[in-house]
Amino acid sequence: MRTAPPPALGRVVVVGAGMVAHRLVAGLVERAPQDGWHVTVLGDEPWAPYDRVHLSELVTAGRTPDDLALDPTV
Numbered sequence: 001m002r003t004a005p006p007p008a009l010g011r012v013v014v015v016g017a018g019m020v021a022h023r024l025v026a027g028l029v030e031r032a033p034q035d036g037w038h039v040t041v042l043g044d045e046p047w048a049p050y051d052r053v054h055l056s057e058l059v060t061a062g063r064t065p066d067d068l069a070l071d072p073t074v
């Protein structure tokens with residue numbers, strides 16, 4: 001099976017889908033929103049990246065997982 005040729009800026013493979021990966025991908029998209037990087041993120045958690053710094057607040061401050069969600073459009 002053929003795949004499309006890589007875009008002009010090339011390919012990035014990010015291993016791990018945590019906060020830093022999320023910020024990295026957001027930065028790549030901000031700098032080249034169209035025809036930019038072809039990004040593949042390999043994560044080993046069953047949920048989308050979230051704000052792990054505030055994880056304790058699920059218990060201490062009654063926050064919900066949705067409160068910790070990072071921008072899903074990235």
Ligand SMILES: Cc1cc2nc3c(=O)[nH]c(=O)nc-3n(C[C@H](O)[C@H](O)[C@H](O)COP(=O)(O)OP(=O)(O)OC[C@H]3O[C@@H](n4cnc5c(N)ncnc54)[C@H](O)[C@@H]3O)c2cc1C
Binds near residue numbers: 016017020052
């Ligand atoms: C309860 C708690 C409270 C915290 N409080 C603070 C705080 O107050 N201030 C602060 O600065 N920091 C705090 N931290 C630390 C902060 O969460 C981390 O510094 C931050 O999450 C690091 O982001 P990261 O994206 O580099 O790594 P991580 O958030 O650890 O994300 C890495 C991701 O990569 C995945 N991964 C790893 N190896 C592989 C692999 N081989 N293949 C695929 N996926 C892989 C992991 O499963 C994970 O999803 C806290 C952490 C916790 C748990």
